[in-house]
Amino acid sequence: MSQVRISRQQWQSLLTELDLARRQRHLLTYRALLERLQLPSPAMQTLTAALEYLALLDARAEQPLRSSLVISQGASRLPRTGFFECVERLGRFSGPVDGMEAASWHASEVVRVFEYRYPEEA
Template sequence: MSVRIARQHWQALLGELDDARRQRHLVTYRALIERLQLPPPAMQVLAAALEHLAALDARAERPLRSALVISQSASRLPRTGFFECVERLGRFSGPPDGIAAASWHASEVARVFEFDYPEVP
């Protein structure tokens, strides 16, 4: 099954991530779904959009903005699918729930906070 995000939701997602980056904070999947008012299947739509954004950032050799989106769980890390995606992109290798994942994620978030992304048209 292929899921797509509407253009207005995509633009809003980029705006939310840019705000989070400038304010140097992380945002949960749930908060993004609510703020963007994504239609069902909201989590699948958001996950697909974040994976697409990760691929775009990786291709442009930029830090991955999708790293700013985390689970509400105690781990405060992105979901397993994020780590599977970044492994496919060649950015991370290892278990998605260990010390290496947490360390890599913290480093990537710091890189995102410091990077100056081009304006979205």
């Protein structure tokens, strides 16, 4: 994974946006997050790296992956394929990254995130 730096404030904003989405039980698009977080360029790579890092933290803590709440705005309503490659590396998913298995796994992971009580952020 490439080294991408975001400020503590931007990281906290990312966690806050995801927590708000989780409590309202809705998903966020990458574009909406990029607009809200005002990340440094290249913003999409920065966001992707931050979401992958969060997935790693959640996986280590054996929690549902909050980064699953971020989706493409296309018709699929799924995260980008890189998300599935990331969760496959983390041992959470295996299968084709663009098929029904991925869509089904993502749907159940989103429900798990919605229903999980995360420890309060430090």
